[in-house]
Amino acid sequence: MLVTGAGGGIGRAIAMEAAKAGASVVVNDIGASLDGRRESSAAAQDAVTAIEAMGGSAVANGDDVSEPAGAQAMVKQAVDSFGRLDAVVNNAGILRDCFFHKMSFEDFDAVVKVHLYGTFNVSRAAVDVMREQGSGSLIHMTSTSGLIGNLAQANYSAAKLGVAALSKSLALDLRRWGIRSNCIAPFAWSRMTSSIKVDSPEQEERVNRMKEMSPEKIAPMALYLASDAGAETTGQIFAVRNNEIFLVSQPRPVRSVQRSKGWDLDSVTSHAIPALRGSYVPLDVSADVFCWDPV
Template sequence: MDGLLKDKVMLVTGAGGGIGRDIALAAARAGAAVVVNDLGASLKGDRENSGAADKVVAEIEAEGGRAIANGGSVSDPDAARQMVKDAVEAFGRLDAVVNNAGILRDGFFHKMTYEDFDAVVKVHLYGAFNTSRAAADQFREQNGGALIHMTSTSGLIGNLAQANYSAAKLGIAALSKSIALDLARWNVTSNCIAPFAWSRMTSSIKVDSPEQEARVKKLQEMKPAKIAPLAVYLASDRARDVTGQVFASRNNELFVMSQPRPVKSVHRAEGWTPETVADHAMPALRAGFMPLDVSGDVFSWDPI
Protein backbone atom coordinates (compact mmCIF):
# COMPACT_ATOMS: atom_id res chain seq x y z
CA MET A 1 0.00 0.00 0.00
CA ASP A 2 1.26 3.46 -0.91
CA GLY A 3 0.52 6.61 1.04
CA LEU A 4 1.94 9.05 3.58
CA LEU A 5 3.21 6.19 5.75
CA LYS A 6 4.76 3.98 3.08
CA ASP A 7 7.54 1.82 4.56
CA LYS A 8 6.89 3.12 8.07
CA VAL A 9 6.02 1.12 11.19
CA MET A 10 3.44 2.30 13.71
CA LEU A 11 2.45 1.03 17.15
CA VAL A 12 -1.14 1.84 18.15
CA THR A 13 -2.15 1.06 21.72
CA GLY A 14 -5.73 0.25 22.60
CA ALA A 15 -6.32 -0.56 18.94
CA GLY A 16 -8.77 -3.42 19.38
CA GLY A 17 -11.75 -1.12 18.85
CA GLY A 18 -12.97 2.46 18.60
CA ILE A 19 -10.54 5.24 17.77
CA GLY A 20 -7.47 3.02 18.02
CA ARG A 21 -8.87 0.48 15.56
CA ASP A 22 -9.66 3.18 13.01
CA ILE A 23 -6.18 4.71 13.37
CA ALA A 24 -4.57 1.28 12.90
CA LEU A 25 -6.66 0.61 9.78
CA ALA A 26 -5.96 4.07 8.35
CA ALA A 27 -2.23 3.73 9.02
CA ALA A 28 -2.14 0.40 7.21
CA ARG A 29 -4.03 1.88 4.26
CA ALA A 30 -1.46 4.69 4.20
CA GLY A 31 1.33 2.12 3.83
CA ALA A 32 2.45 1.45 7.40
CA ALA A 33 3.08 -1.88 9.02
CA VAL A 34 1.14 -1.82 12.28
CA VAL A 35 1.62 -3.28 15.74
CA VAL A 36 -1.94 -3.57 17.01
CA ASN A 37 -1.82 -3.48 20.79
CA ASP A 38 -4.85 -4.28 22.91
CA LEU A 39 -5.16 -5.89 26.29
CA GLY A 40 -8.72 -6.97 25.56
CA ALA A 41 -9.95 -5.15 28.66
CA SER A 42 -13.33 -3.79 29.65
CA LEU A 43 -13.95 -0.07 29.96
CA LYS A 44 -12.86 -0.29 33.61
CA GLY A 45 -9.69 -2.21 32.75
CA ASP A 46 -10.72 -5.81 33.45
CA ARG A 47 -9.68 -8.41 30.89
CA GLU A 48 -12.62 -9.61 28.81
CA ASN A 49 -11.66 -10.09 25.13
CA SER A 50 -8.07 -11.16 24.54
CA GLY A 51 -8.67 -11.60 20.80
CA ALA A 52 -9.50 -7.95 20.06
CA ALA A 53 -6.06 -7.17 18.60
CA ASP A 54 -6.05 -10.33 16.47
CA LYS A 55 -9.35 -9.32 14.85
CA VAL A 56 -7.94 -5.95 13.79
CA VAL A 57 -4.80 -7.63 12.46
CA ALA A 58 -7.04 -9.90 10.37
CA GLU A 59 -8.88 -6.85 9.01
CA ILE A 60 -5.61 -5.21 8.00
CA GLU A 61 -4.27 -8.36 6.38
CA ALA A 62 -7.54 -8.87 4.51
CA GLU A 63 -6.95 -5.48 2.87
CA GLY A 64 -3.39 -6.44 1.91
CA GLY A 65 -1.65 -4.71 4.77
CA ARG A 66 0.93 -5.91 7.30
CA ALA A 67 0.26 -6.13 11.02
CA ILE A 68 0.98 -8.10 14.16
CA ALA A 69 -0.92 -8.28 17.45
CA ASN A 70 0.37 -7.47 20.91
CA GLY A 71 -1.63 -8.07 24.07
CA GLY A 72 0.50 -6.26 26.63
CA SER A 73 -0.64 -3.66 29.16
CA VAL A 74 0.67 -0.14 28.69
CA SER A 75 0.70 0.26 32.48
CA ASP A 76 3.56 -2.27 32.64
CA PRO A 77 6.97 -0.84 31.60
CA ASP A 78 8.26 -4.28 30.60
CA ALA A 79 5.21 -4.87 28.41
CA ALA A 80 5.74 -1.47 26.77
CA ARG A 81 9.34 -2.36 25.99
CA GLN A 82 8.12 -5.62 24.48
CA MET A 83 5.78 -3.70 22.15
CA VAL A 84 8.74 -1.81 20.74
CA LYS A 85 10.78 -5.00 20.56
CA ASP A 86 7.95 -6.75 18.68
CA ALA A 87 7.83 -3.93 16.13
CA VAL A 88 11.58 -4.00 15.49
CA GLU A 89 11.76 -7.80 15.33
CA ALA A 90 8.80 -8.06 12.96
CA PHE A 91 9.39 -5.04 10.73
CA GLY A 92 12.96 -3.84 11.36
CA ARG A 93 12.13 -0.45 12.89
CA LEU A 94 9.53 1.70 14.60
CA ASP A 95 8.55 5.12 13.29
CA ALA A 96 5.49 6.18 15.25
CA VAL A 97 3.57 5.43 18.44
CA VAL A 98 -0.05 6.38 19.02
CA ASN A 99 -0.81 6.37 22.76
CA ASN A 100 -4.51 5.64 22.63
CA ALA A 101 -5.14 2.96 25.29
CA GLY A 102 -7.41 4.04 28.09
CA ILE A 103 -9.94 3.13 30.74
CA LEU A 104 -12.62 5.05 32.64
CA ARG A 105 -13.68 4.92 36.27
CA ASP A 106 -15.80 8.03 36.56
CA GLY A 107 -17.13 9.35 39.85
CA PHE A 108 -17.50 12.60 41.73
CA PHE A 109 -14.33 13.54 43.56
CA HIS A 110 -15.77 13.21 47.05
CA LYS A 111 -16.68 9.60 46.21
CA MET A 112 -13.55 8.65 44.25
CA THR A 113 -11.37 5.92 45.72
CA TYR A 114 -7.59 5.81 45.61
CA GLU A 115 -7.84 2.60 43.57
CA ASP A 116 -9.96 4.22 40.87
CA PHE A 117 -7.73 7.28 40.69
CA ASP A 118 -4.59 5.15 40.56
CA ALA A 119 -5.90 2.75 37.92
CA VAL A 120 -6.89 5.48 35.46
CA VAL A 121 -3.66 7.45 35.89
CA LYS A 122 -1.61 4.25 35.52
CA VAL A 123 -3.16 3.41 32.15
CA HIS A 124 -3.38 6.90 30.64
CA LEU A 125 -0.46 8.90 32.01
CA TYR A 126 1.95 6.13 33.03
CA GLY A 127 0.93 4.20 29.92
CA ALA A 128 1.86 7.13 27.67
CA PHE A 129 5.16 7.47 29.53
CA ASN A 130 5.96 3.75 29.34
CA THR A 131 5.45 3.34 25.60
CA SER A 132 7.04 6.70 24.75
CA ARG A 133 10.06 5.98 26.93
CA ALA A 134 10.46 2.54 25.36
CA ALA A 135 10.22 4.05 21.87
CA ALA A 136 12.59 6.93 22.65
CA ASP A 137 15.71 4.75 22.55
CA GLN A 138 14.72 3.31 19.19
CA PHE A 139 13.87 6.76 17.82
CA ARG A 140 17.20 8.19 18.94
CA GLU A 141 19.02 5.32 17.29
CA GLN A 142 17.08 5.94 14.06
CA ASN A 143 17.38 9.74 14.40
CA GLY A 144 13.66 10.23 14.02
CA GLY A 145 10.18 9.23 15.13
CA ALA A 146 6.73 10.50 15.99
CA LEU A 147 4.71 10.26 19.18
CA ILE A 148 0.98 10.96 19.08
CA HIS A 149 -0.82 11.05 22.42
CA MET A 150 -4.57 11.10 23.03
CA THR A 151 -5.47 13.84 25.49
CA SER A 152 -8.99 15.10 26.22
CA THR A 153 -10.90 18.31 26.68
CA SER A 154 -11.87 16.80 30.03
CA GLY A 155 -8.31 17.65 31.07
CA LEU A 156 -7.70 20.69 28.87
CA ILE A 157 -10.98 22.37 29.86
CA GLY A 158 -12.75 20.29 32.49
CA ASN A 159 -15.64 17.89 33.06
CA LEU A 160 -17.69 16.71 35.98
CA ALA A 161 -16.96 13.44 37.79
CA GLN A 162 -13.66 12.77 35.99
CA ALA A 163 -10.92 13.96 38.33
CA ASN A 164 -8.79 10.87 37.64
CA TYR A 165 -9.25 10.97 33.86
CA SER A 166 -8.89 14.76 33.65
CA ALA A 167 -5.70 14.77 35.71
CA ALA A 168 -4.17 12.05 33.55
CA LYS A 169 -5.16 13.71 30.28
CA LEU A 170 -3.82 17.13 31.24
CA GLY A 171 -0.67 15.41 32.45
CA ILE A 172 -0.31 13.80 29.02
CA ALA A 173 -0.33 17.24 27.38
CA ALA A 174 2.51 18.36 29.64
CA LEU A 175 4.37 15.09 29.09
CA SER A 176 4.10 15.53 25.33
CA LYS A 177 5.51 19.05 25.47
CA SER A 178 8.46 17.92 27.58
CA ILE A 179 9.17 15.04 25.20
CA ALA A 180 9.02 17.44 22.24
CA LEU A 181 11.61 19.67 23.90
CA ASP A 182 13.90 16.87 25.06
CA LEU A 183 13.93 14.80 21.87
CA ALA A 184 13.92 17.54 19.23
CA ARG A 185 17.66 17.09 18.66
CA TRP A 186 16.95 13.55 17.40
CA ASN A 187 14.17 14.69 15.06
CA VAL A 188 11.46 13.19 17.25
CA THR A 189 8.09 14.93 17.26
CA SER A 190 5.50 14.72 20.03
CA ASN A 191 1.92 16.01 19.71
CA CYS A 192 -1.49 15.51 21.30
CA ILE A 193 -4.96 14.98 19.90
CA ALA A 194 -8.11 15.63 21.90
CA PRO A 195 -10.65 13.49 20.03
CA PHE A 196 -14.40 14.01 19.87
CA ALA A 197 -15.99 10.72 18.82
CA TRP A 198 -18.58 8.19 19.88
CA SER A 199 -16.64 5.21 21.16
CA ARG A 200 -16.57 2.82 24.08
CA MET A 201 -15.00 5.54 26.22
CA THR A 202 -17.79 8.05 25.61
CA SER A 203 -20.55 5.44 25.69
CA SER A 204 -20.28 5.47 29.50
CA ILE A 205 -21.60 9.04 29.73
CA LYS A 206 -24.62 9.10 32.02
CA VAL A 207 -27.83 10.31 30.40
CA ASP A 208 -29.89 11.71 33.27
CA SER A 209 -31.24 14.94 31.82
CA PRO A 210 -32.56 16.31 28.51
CA GLU A 211 -29.33 18.31 28.18
CA GLN A 212 -27.18 15.18 28.56
CA GLU A 213 -29.38 13.31 26.10
CA ALA A 214 -28.88 16.08 23.53
CA ARG A 215 -25.12 16.02 24.15
CA VAL A 216 -24.93 12.26 23.66
CA LYS A 217 -26.89 12.50 20.41
CA LYS A 218 -24.32 15.00 19.12
CA LEU A 219 -21.47 12.70 20.14
CA GLN A 220 -23.08 9.73 18.41
CA GLU A 221 -22.86 11.62 15.13
CA MET A 222 -19.07 11.87 15.43
CA LYS A 223 -17.40 8.69 14.18
CA PRO A 224 -14.01 7.39 15.43
CA ALA A 225 -12.75 7.21 11.85
CA LYS A 226 -12.81 11.01 11.71
CA ILE A 227 -9.84 11.11 14.10
CA ALA A 228 -7.57 8.89 12.01
CA PRO A 229 -6.48 11.32 9.24
CA LEU A 230 -4.89 13.72 11.74
CA ALA A 231 -3.06 10.88 13.51
CA VAL A 232 -1.75 9.50 10.20
CA TYR A 233 -0.58 12.94 9.15
CA LEU A 234 1.25 13.54 12.45
CA ALA A 235 3.07 10.23 12.00
CA SER A 236 4.22 11.13 8.50
CA ASP A 237 7.27 12.96 7.16
CA ARG A 238 4.95 15.80 6.14
CA ALA A 239 4.68 16.67 9.86
CA ARG A 240 8.40 16.82 10.63
CA ASP A 241 8.13 20.48 11.68
CA VAL A 242 4.98 20.00 13.79
CA THR A 243 5.80 19.26 17.42
CA GLY A 244 4.74 20.26 20.92
CA GLN A 245 1.20 21.05 19.78
CA VAL A 246 -2.22 20.10 21.12
CA PHE A 247 -4.90 19.51 18.49
CA ALA A 248 -8.57 18.63 18.72
CA SER A 249 -10.57 16.73 16.12
CA ARG A 250 -14.36 17.11 16.13
CA ASN A 251 -16.22 15.51 13.23
CA ASN A 252 -15.08 17.61 10.22
CA GLU A 253 -13.36 20.30 12.32
CA LEU A 254 -9.71 20.45 13.37
CA PHE A 255 -8.47 22.79 16.09
CA VAL A 256 -5.13 23.81 17.53
CA MET A 257 -5.63 24.34 21.26
CA SER A 258 -4.10 27.09 23.35
CA GLN A 259 -1.51 26.30 25.99
CA PRO A 260 -1.24 28.12 29.35
CA ARG A 261 0.37 31.53 29.09
CA PRO A 262 0.13 34.67 31.26
CA VAL A 263 -2.97 36.69 30.39
CA LYS A 264 -2.72 39.62 32.84
CA SER A 265 -0.31 40.88 35.50
CA VAL A 266 -0.15 43.38 38.32
CA HIS A 267 2.89 44.90 40.01
CA ARG A 268 3.46 46.64 43.31
CA ALA A 269 6.91 48.15 43.91
CA GLU A 270 6.90 47.51 47.63
CA GLY A 271 5.64 43.93 47.28
CA TRP A 272 2.39 42.45 48.47
CA THR A 273 0.55 41.87 51.70
CA PRO A 274 -2.53 39.66 52.03
CA GLU A 275 -4.60 42.82 52.27
CA THR A 276 -3.21 44.42 49.09
CA VAL A 277 -3.63 41.13 47.27
CA ALA A 278 -7.31 41.26 48.23
CA ASP A 279 -7.77 44.99 47.61
CA HIS A 280 -5.60 45.49 44.52
CA ALA A 281 -4.35 42.30 42.84
CA MET A 282 -7.53 40.26 42.73
CA PRO A 283 -9.80 43.05 41.44
CA ALA A 284 -7.25 43.85 38.72
CA LEU A 285 -6.70 40.21 37.76
CA ARG A 286 -10.34 39.16 37.90
CA ALA A 287 -10.96 40.09 34.26
CA GLY A 288 -8.48 37.35 33.32
CA PHE A 289 -10.10 34.62 35.42
CA MET A 290 -11.26 31.49 33.62
CA PRO A 291 -14.90 30.49 34.21
CA LEU A 292 -15.79 27.25 35.94
CA ASP A 293 -16.91 25.67 32.67
CA VAL A 294 -16.83 22.20 31.16
CA SER A 295 -15.93 20.98 27.71
CA GLY A 296 -19.52 21.24 26.48
CA ASP A 297 -19.68 24.92 27.41
CA VAL A 298 -16.66 25.73 25.26
CA PHE A 299 -17.58 23.47 22.33
CA SER A 300 -21.20 24.55 22.42
CA TRP A 301 -22.07 24.56 18.71
CA ASP A 302 -23.27 21.57 16.74
CA PRO A 303 -20.62 19.41 15.01
CA ILE A 304 -19.94 20.52 11.45
Protein backbone atom coordinates in the same frame (compact mmCIF):
# COMPACT_ATOMS: atom_id res chain seq x y z
CA MET B 1 3.55 2.18 13.65
CA LEU B 2 2.50 1.05 17.11
CA VAL B 3 -1.06 1.92 18.16
CA THR B 4 -2.11 1.12 21.72
CA GLY B 5 -5.72 0.35 22.57
CA ALA B 6 -6.28 -0.41 18.90
CA GLY B 7 -8.76 -3.25 19.23
CA GLY B 8 -11.70 -0.88 18.76
CA GLY B 9 -12.82 2.72 18.51
CA ILE B 10 -10.33 5.46 17.71
CA GLY B 11 -7.28 3.21 18.00
CA ARG B 12 -8.66 0.67 15.55
CA ALA B 13 -9.66 3.40 13.11
CA ILE B 14 -6.13 4.86 13.20
CA ALA B 15 -4.55 1.41 12.79
CA MET B 16 -6.80 0.60 9.82
CA GLU B 17 -6.18 3.92 8.06
CA ALA B 18 -2.44 3.68 8.70
CA ALA B 19 -2.38 0.21 7.13
CA LYS B 20 -4.34 1.52 4.13
CA ALA B 21 -1.67 4.21 3.75
CA GLY B 22 1.03 1.54 3.64
CA ALA B 23 2.22 1.43 7.24
CA SER B 24 2.99 -1.82 9.03
CA VAL B 25 1.11 -1.75 12.31
CA VAL B 26 1.46 -3.28 15.75
CA VAL B 27 -2.10 -3.47 17.07
CA ASN B 28 -1.94 -3.40 20.86
CA ASP B 29 -4.97 -4.19 23.00
CA ILE B 30 -5.29 -6.20 26.20
CA GLY B 31 -8.99 -6.76 25.64
CA ALA B 32 -9.99 -5.01 28.85
CA SER B 33 -13.39 -3.90 30.01
CA LEU B 34 -14.11 -0.17 30.09
CA ASP B 35 -12.78 0.07 33.66
CA GLY B 36 -9.56 -1.73 32.78
CA ARG B 37 -10.18 -5.31 33.85
CA ARG B 38 -8.67 -7.77 31.36
CA GLU B 39 -11.29 -9.85 29.55
CA SER B 40 -10.05 -11.16 26.18
CA SER B 41 -7.22 -10.45 23.75
CA ALA B 42 -9.40 -11.21 20.72
CA ALA B 43 -9.93 -7.55 19.82
CA ALA B 44 -6.32 -7.01 18.72
CA GLN B 45 -6.31 -10.11 16.57
CA ASP B 46 -9.67 -9.17 15.04
CA ALA B 47 -8.20 -5.82 13.96
CA VAL B 48 -5.13 -7.55 12.53
CA THR B 49 -7.35 -9.96 10.59
CA ALA B 50 -9.30 -7.01 9.14
CA ILE B 51 -6.06 -5.25 8.13
CA GLU B 52 -4.67 -8.39 6.50
CA ALA B 53 -7.97 -8.96 4.66
CA MET B 54 -7.50 -5.64 2.86
CA GLY B 55 -3.88 -6.44 2.01
CA GLY B 56 -2.18 -4.64 4.88
CA SER B 57 0.55 -5.77 7.27
CA ALA B 58 -0.06 -6.00 11.03
CA VAL B 59 0.68 -8.02 14.15
CA ALA B 60 -1.33 -8.30 17.35
CA ASN B 61 0.03 -7.46 20.79
CA GLY B 62 -1.62 -8.07 24.15
CA ASP B 63 0.82 -6.40 26.53
CA ASP B 64 -0.25 -3.89 29.20
CA VAL B 65 0.84 -0.26 28.69
CA SER B 66 0.68 0.40 32.43
CA GLU B 67 3.62 -1.97 32.98
CA PRO B 68 7.11 -0.89 31.81
CA ALA B 69 7.90 -4.46 30.78
CA GLY B 70 4.74 -4.58 28.68
CA ALA B 71 5.69 -1.37 26.89
CA GLN B 72 9.19 -2.68 26.23
CA ALA B 73 7.77 -5.93 24.87
CA MET B 74 5.46 -4.23 22.37
CA VAL B 75 8.25 -1.97 21.12
CA LYS B 76 10.53 -5.00 20.74
CA GLN B 77 7.78 -6.78 18.80
CA ALA B 78 7.52 -3.81 16.44
CA VAL B 79 11.26 -3.83 15.73
CA ASP B 80 11.43 -7.63 15.47
CA SER B 81 8.46 -7.70 13.09
CA PHE B 82 9.16 -4.68 10.89
CA GLY B 83 12.77 -3.65 11.48
CA ARG B 84 12.06 -0.17 12.87
CA LEU B 85 9.47 1.96 14.67
CA ASP B 86 8.58 5.29 13.11
CA ALA B 87 5.47 6.29 15.04
CA VAL B 88 3.63 5.54 18.28
CA VAL B 89 0.02 6.44 18.98
CA ASN B 90 -0.63 6.37 22.73
CA ASN B 91 -4.35 5.73 22.64
CA ALA B 92 -5.02 3.05 25.29
CA GLY B 93 -7.38 4.18 28.02
CA ILE B 94 -9.90 3.25 30.66
CA LEU B 95 -12.59 5.12 32.59
CA ARG B 96 -13.70 4.93 36.20
CA ASP B 97 -15.90 8.00 36.47
CA CYS B 98 -17.40 9.19 39.74
CA PHE B 99 -17.58 12.40 41.74
CA PHE B 100 -14.40 13.16 43.64
CA HIS B 101 -15.83 12.72 47.13
CA LYS B 102 -16.72 9.13 46.14
CA MET B 103 -13.51 8.32 44.29
CA SER B 104 -11.26 5.65 45.78
CA PHE B 105 -7.49 5.59 45.59
CA GLU B 106 -7.73 2.44 43.47
CA ASP B 107 -9.95 4.15 40.88
CA PHE B 108 -7.69 7.20 40.71
CA ASP B 109 -4.55 5.07 40.53
CA ALA B 110 -5.84 2.72 37.83
CA VAL B 111 -6.84 5.51 35.45
CA VAL B 112 -3.62 7.47 35.91
CA LYS B 113 -1.55 4.32 35.42
CA VAL B 114 -3.10 3.51 32.05
CA HIS B 115 -3.31 7.03 30.61
CA LEU B 116 -0.34 8.89 32.06
CA TYR B 117 2.05 6.12 33.06
CA GLY B 118 1.05 4.17 29.96
CA THR B 119 1.99 7.13 27.78
CA PHE B 120 5.30 7.45 29.61
CA ASN B 121 6.07 3.72 29.49
CA VAL B 122 5.44 3.25 25.78
CA SER B 123 7.11 6.53 24.80
CA ARG B 124 10.14 5.76 26.97
CA ALA B 125 10.57 2.34 25.39
CA ALA B 126 10.08 3.71 21.86
CA VAL B 127 12.50 6.58 22.28
CA ASP B 128 15.52 4.28 22.58
CA VAL B 129 14.71 2.92 19.11
CA MET B 130 13.86 6.31 17.62
CA ARG B 131 17.07 7.93 18.88
CA GLU B 132 19.11 5.30 17.05
CA GLN B 133 17.06 5.93 13.91
CA GLY B 134 17.37 9.71 14.24
CA SER B 135 13.64 10.18 13.75
CA GLY B 136 10.21 9.30 15.09
CA SER B 137 6.79 10.62 15.98
CA LEU B 138 4.99 10.27 19.31
CA ILE B 139 1.26 10.99 19.19
CA HIS B 140 -0.67 11.08 22.45
CA MET B 141 -4.41 11.18 23.06
CA THR B 142 -5.31 13.89 25.54
CA SER B 143 -8.86 15.11 26.23
CA THR B 144 -10.80 18.32 26.68
CA SER B 145 -11.77 16.82 30.04
CA GLY B 146 -8.21 17.59 31.08
CA LEU B 147 -7.61 20.70 28.97
CA ILE B 148 -10.91 22.36 29.97
CA GLY B 149 -12.63 20.23 32.61
CA ASN B 150 -15.54 17.87 33.18
CA LEU B 151 -17.62 16.68 36.07
CA ALA B 152 -16.94 13.37 37.82
CA GLN B 153 -13.64 12.77 36.01
CA ALA B 154 -10.92 13.92 38.40
CA ASN B 155 -8.80 10.85 37.70
CA TYR B 156 -9.21 11.00 33.91
CA SER B 157 -8.85 14.79 33.74
CA ALA B 158 -5.67 14.78 35.83
CA ALA B 159 -4.16 12.04 33.69
CA LYS B 160 -5.06 13.70 30.39
CA LEU B 161 -3.71 17.12 31.38
CA GLY B 162 -0.58 15.32 32.53
CA VAL B 163 -0.31 13.71 29.09
CA ALA B 164 -0.35 17.16 27.47
CA ALA B 165 2.44 18.40 29.74
CA LEU B 166 4.44 15.22 29.20
CA SER B 167 4.10 15.62 25.44
CA LYS B 168 5.51 19.14 25.55
CA SER B 169 8.49 17.98 27.61
CA LEU B 170 9.15 15.15 25.17
CA ALA B 171 9.04 17.60 22.26
CA LEU B 172 11.63 19.77 23.97
CA ASP B 173 13.92 16.97 25.15
CA LEU B 174 13.90 14.87 21.97
CA ARG B 175 14.01 17.35 19.08
CA ARG B 176 17.80 17.02 18.81
CA TRP B 177 17.21 13.46 17.55
CA GLY B 178 14.48 14.44 15.11
CA ILE B 179 11.77 13.00 17.37
CA ARG B 180 8.54 14.97 17.61
CA SER B 181 5.70 14.78 20.11
CA ASN B 182 2.13 16.05 19.76
CA CYS B 183 -1.32 15.57 21.29
CA ILE B 184 -4.78 15.05 19.87
CA ALA B 185 -7.94 15.65 21.90
CA PRO B 186 -10.47 13.53 19.99
CA PHE B 187 -14.24 13.88 19.87
CA ALA B 188 -15.73 10.59 18.70
CA TRP B 189 -18.31 8.02 19.68
CA SER B 190 -16.50 5.01 21.08
CA ARG B 191 -16.63 2.45 23.86
CA MET B 192 -15.29 5.04 26.30
CA THR B 193 -17.69 7.85 25.45
CA SER B 194 -20.59 5.39 25.48
CA SER B 195 -20.25 5.38 29.27
CA ILE B 196 -21.33 9.02 29.59
CA LYS B 197 -24.24 9.25 32.00
CA VAL B 198 -27.45 10.55 30.46
CA ASP B 199 -29.50 12.11 33.26
CA SER B 200 -30.99 15.19 31.60
CA PRO B 201 -32.41 16.27 28.22
CA GLU B 202 -29.32 18.43 27.69
CA GLN B 203 -27.00 15.50 28.33
CA GLU B 204 -29.05 13.29 26.03
CA GLU B 205 -28.76 15.90 23.28
CA ARG B 206 -24.99 16.06 23.78
CA VAL B 207 -24.67 12.28 23.58
CA ASN B 208 -26.78 12.15 20.44
CA ARG B 209 -24.47 14.70 18.81
CA MET B 210 -21.44 12.64 19.80
CA LYS B 211 -22.95 9.51 18.24
CA GLU B 212 -22.64 11.25 14.89
CA MET B 213 -18.85 11.67 15.32
CA SER B 214 -17.07 8.71 13.76
CA PRO B 215 -13.71 7.47 15.12
CA GLU B 216 -12.50 7.42 11.52
CA LYS B 217 -12.59 11.24 11.55
CA ILE B 218 -9.63 11.26 13.97
CA ALA B 219 -7.33 9.16 11.81
CA PRO B 220 -6.22 11.75 9.19
CA MET B 221 -4.76 14.06 11.85
CA ALA B 222 -2.92 11.17 13.49
CA LEU B 223 -1.57 10.01 10.13
CA TYR B 224 -0.35 13.51 9.31
CA LEU B 225 1.52 13.75 12.61
CA ALA B 226 3.05 10.31 12.00
CA SER B 227 4.10 11.07 8.42
CA ASP B 228 7.07 12.90 6.93
CA ALA B 229 4.65 15.70 6.02
CA GLY B 230 4.33 16.47 9.74
CA ALA B 231 8.07 16.63 10.37
CA GLU B 232 8.00 20.32 11.34
CA THR B 233 5.08 19.97 13.78
CA THR B 234 5.97 19.25 17.39
CA GLY B 235 4.90 20.31 20.87
CA GLN B 236 1.34 21.08 19.73
CA ILE B 237 -2.14 20.14 20.94
CA PHE B 238 -4.87 19.57 18.39
CA ALA B 239 -8.54 18.74 18.83
CA VAL B 240 -10.54 16.92 16.17
CA ARG B 241 -14.33 17.05 16.21
CA ASN B 242 -16.05 15.51 13.22
CA ASN B 243 -14.98 17.75 10.31
CA GLU B 244 -13.32 20.38 12.52
CA ILE B 245 -9.64 20.55 13.49
CA PHE B 246 -8.58 22.92 16.28
CA LEU B 247 -5.19 24.10 17.46
CA VAL B 248 -5.56 24.30 21.23
CA SER B 249 -3.95 27.04 23.32
CA GLN B 250 -1.43 26.19 26.01
CA PRO B 251 -1.21 27.98 29.38
CA ARG B 252 0.33 31.45 29.22
CA PRO B 253 -0.05 34.48 31.52
CA VAL B 254 -3.18 36.43 30.62
CA ARG B 255 -2.80 39.47 32.90
CA SER B 256 -0.43 40.77 35.59
CA VAL B 257 -0.28 43.35 38.34
CA GLN B 258 2.81 44.84 39.96
CA ARG B 259 3.39 46.81 43.15
CA SER B 260 6.74 48.45 43.88
CA LYS B 261 6.43 47.88 47.63
CA GLY B 262 5.53 44.22 47.22
CA TRP B 263 2.34 42.60 48.40
CA ASP B 264 0.65 41.82 51.69
CA LEU B 265 -2.72 40.26 52.36
CA ASP B 266 -4.55 43.59 52.39
CA SER B 267 -3.08 44.81 49.08
CA VAL B 268 -3.66 41.47 47.39
CA THR B 269 -7.28 41.62 48.54
CA SER B 270 -7.86 45.28 47.69
CA HIS B 271 -5.76 45.69 44.55
CA ALA B 272 -4.40 42.53 42.93
CA ILE B 273 -7.52 40.39 42.91
CA PRO B 274 -9.93 43.14 41.76
CA ALA B 275 -7.56 43.87 38.87
CA LEU B 276 -7.23 40.21 37.92
CA ARG B 277 -10.79 39.03 38.55
CA GLY B 278 -12.07 40.15 35.16
CA SER B 279 -9.67 37.68 33.53
CA TYR B 280 -10.56 34.68 35.68
CA VAL B 281 -11.15 31.46 33.76
CA PRO B 282 -14.83 30.46 34.10
CA LEU B 283 -15.69 27.27 35.95
CA ASP B 284 -16.88 25.66 32.73
CA VAL B 285 -16.75 22.18 31.26
CA SER B 286 -15.86 20.93 27.80
CA ALA B 287 -19.44 21.12 26.56
CA ASP B 288 -19.65 24.80 27.52
CA VAL B 289 -16.66 25.62 25.32
CA PHE B 290 -17.59 23.36 22.41
CA CYS B 291 -21.22 24.41 22.57
CA TRP B 292 -22.12 24.46 18.86
CA ASP B 293 -23.13 21.53 16.73
CA PRO B 294 -20.24 19.87 14.89
CA VAL B 295 -20.11 20.48 11.16
